[in-house]
Amino acid sequence: MYREEMVTKKLTIGITAPKGFKAVGIHCGIKKAKKDLALIYSELPATAAGVFTKNKVVAAPVIQCKESLQTSETFHAILINSGNANACTGKVGLENAYSMAIETAKKLNVNPNQVFVSSTGVIGEQLQMDKVINGIDKICSLIDDGDDLSAAQAIMTTDTFPKIFHKTFIINGKEVSIGGIAKGSGMIHPNMATMLAFVTTDAKLKKSLLQKTLKKVTDLTFNKIVVDGDTSTNDMVLLLANGASKVEINENTDEYNIFEKNLYDVLKKLSIDIVKDGEGATKLVEINVIGALSDEDAEKAARQVALSPLVKTAIHGEDANWGRIIAAVGYSGIDFNPDLFEIEINGIPILKKYYEVTLPVQLANQTLNSSEIKINLYLNIGEGKATVWTCDLSEEYVKINGSYRS
Amino acid sequence: MYREEMVTKKLTIGITAPKGFKAVGIHCGIKKAKKDLALIYSELPATAAGVFTKNKVVAAPVIQCKESLQTSETFHAILINSGNANACTGKVGLENAYSMAIETAKKLNVNPNQVFVSSTGVIGEQLQMDKVINGIDKICSLIDDGDDLSAAQAIMTTDTFPKIFHKTFIINGKEVSIGGIAKGSGMIHPNMATMLAFVTTDAKLKKSLLQKTLKKVTDLTFNKIVVDGDTSTNDMVLLLANGASKVEINENTDEYNIFEKNLYDVLKKLSIDIVKDGEGATKLVEINVIGALSDEDAEKAARQVALSPLVKTAIHGEDANWGRIIAAVGYSGIDFNPDLFEIEINGIPILKKYYEVTLPVQLANQTLNSSEIKINLYLNIGEGKATVWTCDLSEEYVKINGSYRS
Structure with a gap:
């Protein structure tokens, strides 16, 4: 095998890097031509952890996943469809989510509550279940x-490239792997963009520790791309651990x-x-x-800057309009002294204390x-710090979202 | 005078409709060619009231206005420049705001704290004071x-039409007038768009009552276009009452x-x-x-829907994607039952209880x-209600804001 092929191959290995996991995606007919059904499977029983949307409006598959997590200790599969979110679909929608788990479980010879069901796509339409069942x-x-x-x-959905990664x-001398796939979209101001991530590992972890760990690490990653709090009806991160590496991980150890x-x-x-592939995004922006x-204040300010359409459009237009940044911090609700505010963009000071502009426009x-843009904002009044990732706001974002269903 | 001319004339009378007020606008050189300096003047001493930005970053003229309101009982003039916000300009900026009041007061033969100074435009650049002083x-x-x-x-600034109105x-058998001019821009998600409004009346009101009244009515109008809370460094509404109508207004009377x-x-x-002239706006949207x-809950929900880029782009694309609306309410933080949610657009039911979709897409x-779009959202769980006004989100918004300074 040539080196280039090896690299490409490596880049497309994610959830099956951990031993004992299999994965496949097909077209079942929810979408016109593109793939719309995925299955992740572990023959070994795996423990599982899940982090879900905080939206009051919860899609049917989210209910199915939460119930499964509560009623089973081990799990074997995740079935995901795109093209239809199965959200705001009432009792029929919930029955459909259950049917998807039952049908998958039957084929894989496991219990229905050992299967997670996940959906993403348009809200408010019922799934065409004949196509889904045939697809399963x-x-x-x-x-x-x-x-x-x-x-x-x-x-x-509107993602422009697949997101796959593993390590x-x-x-203790044994190989352990963690792999994942994810989808984003609408990340500019991700109020209702569905974010799904499915992660596998062949390490062995107790269900409770797996849940604790997933929650903690999600807070430092997915929740720092300004998804959480503004989550969609369908957002979820699921993690399966099947122990195939024979490496057991216990708390408070190396x-x-x-x-x-x-x-x-x-x-x-x-x-x-996900941020890089934000709808219409042309720049990845890290805001420190x-x-x-306090760290809490720092995060509030960083999020407010990351959410500001005026800041995001300025970055898109390559206009270092720092007034919009300081004004966004100004209405974030935190305490700070504007006189002491300093801004660095990609390591270059733009604004020093007392509004000293250090560079011509x-x-x-x-x-x-x-x-890739890194914006450092120094408040110079304490020790609190935070990082969030976002992207710019382009005309393309509007085009995509103005015609998503059409 | 032909009728059409009369109508046009009437449409351009605002702040001088009340007796005893004069107004003028000129080009002084802050902008390349367009008018950039305005003066509103009352020969009679007027009481005044002001409502200002809640942003922690406050522009120099806002400080000047607040100090004037505190240190004087009567007022004669408002001087406004566009093209430069005099915000984030430190001590020099504040001195410049004072100088503008002093110079205007000298010419009008009044005290400097009887003159209000207001600015809008780019943040972080010093005013060219030679041009401003000549302009005054x-x-x-x-x-x-x-x-x-x-x-x-x-x-x-980026307004596409002037905003003028009077009544x-x-x-008690005597004519009383109230007139105003305003500017908006960036209203799509008006984090930092400067909103200025200057209002005059020839009624006579005590300063304290005038302030109370302005605050109350501003909360029901300007603050319902989702400006407040997310205000710019320069936002202000000023109201002058010179009593020239000889009609005195006391509290708790007809x-x-x-x-x-x-x-x-x-x-x-x-x-x-201001909403109609939102940057790139093509539709006025009323959300009820x-x-x-509670009313508070209703307002939270209405604001969240009004702020959602996904809802705003869908309206722009004429895509009645109600899933985005219900999801926005879902993360607004209020209590509600999604099953009971109903949506009407321009009087036509789109969604009934239990996710009953009443019309084909x-x-x-x-x-x-x-x-003009009127969206009614029925939560069907209480008596709370609220209205906010907003506009759609178009590609044009991004173009305008990506190149504002260029």
Whole structure:
């Protein structure tokens, strides 16, 4: 195999990097032609953890997943469809979600509550269940011949590229892997953009520890791309751990720290990929707030800057309009002294204390002439700090969202 | 005079409709060619009231206005420049704001704290004071020959039309007038768009009552176009009352109710005009939330819907994507039962309880085929209600804001 092929192959391995996991994606007919059904399967029983949307309006599959997590200790599969969110679909929608789990379980010879069901797409339309049921029959029969790329493609909506990543590392002389696939979209102001991520590992972790770890690492990654709090009806992150590596991870150990670090790397990579693929996005923007009174204040300020359409459009237009940044911090609700505010873009100081503008407008604008932008905001009043990731706001975003269903 | 001319003339009378007020707008050189300096003047001493931005970052003229309101009982003039916000300009900026008041006061033969100074435009650049001082000399000499239209034009930034309105009504057999001019822009998600409104009346009101009344009516009008809370560094509404009508308005009287009603009409018209002229806006959208547990809840929900880029782009694309609306209410933080949620667009039911979709997608989309959209959201769980006004989100918004300074 040529080196280039090896690299490509490696880039498309995610959820099957951990031993004992299989994955496949197919077209079952919800969408016109693109793949719309994915299956992730572990023959070994796996523990599982889930983090779900906080929206009061909860899609049927989210209810199915939460119930499964509560009623079973071990799990075997995740079935995901795209093209239809199965949200705001009432009793019929919930019955459909259950049917999807029952049908999948029958084919895989497991219990229905050992199968998670997930959906993304248009809200408020019922699934065409004949197509879905036929699709389940087909996808279960193809699971041995599948690959991660097809699964990652099958969960996409307006995503422009599949998001796949894994890490393999050594614990006590044994190989352990964590892999994931994800989908984003609408990330500019991700009020209702569905964010789905499915992560697998062949490490062995107790269900309670897995849940605790997933929650913690999600807060540092997916929730730092300004998704949480403004989550969609369908958002979820699911993590399966099947123990196939024979490496057991217990709390407060060196092994745990290694595992957590690698889980962070996988989830961060998937998070960043989601931001990069934000609808219409042309720039990845990292916003660091440093020197706030508390970490909480720093995060509030960073999020407000990341959410501001005026800041995001200025970045898109490569206009280093720092007044919009300081004004966004100004209405974030935190305590700070505008006189002490400082801004650095990609390492170059733009504004120093007491409103000292350090660069002429044209040179300042040049700091934004890059596809990855790092904005550091120094409040100089405390030790609090926070980082969020976002993207710019382009005309393309409006085009995509003005005609999503048409 | 032909009837058409009379109508046009009437449409351009705002702040000088009340007796004893004069207004003029000129070009002084802050902008390349367009008018950039306006003066409103009352020979009679007037009481005044002001409502200002809640942003922690406060522009120099806002400080000057607040100090004037505190240190003087009567007032004579408002001087406004566009093209430069005099915000984030430190001590020099504040000195410049004071100088503008001092120079204007000298020319008009009044005290500096009887003059309000207001600015709008780019943040973080110092005013070219030579041009401003020359401009003040010129504008004071032209005040007798001015007109409201020129003043309203001189306060515009990315506004596409001047906002002028007045009402004349009878109290106790005497004519009383209230008039105003305003500027908006960036209203789509008006985090930092500067909103300025200047209102005059020839009624006589005590300063304290004037302040109370302005605050109350502003909350029902300008603050319902989702400006407040997310205000810019420069936002302000100023109201001058010079008593030239010889009609005194006291609290808790029929006269007060008439006055307040007409002030509401003037401020509401100016508010709606600002929304209509939102950057890139093509549709005026009224969002009514009905049947929430409280008015506060209703307002939270209405604002969240009004702020959602996904809802705003869908309205722009005439896509009656109600799932985005219900999801926005879902993350507004209020209590409600999604099963009981109902939606009406321009009087036509789109969604009934238990997710009953009442129209095929194409017919539902047609309800958005209009320049004025009224969306009623029925929560069916209480008596709380609220209205906010907003506009759609178009590609044009991004173009305008990506290149504002260029």
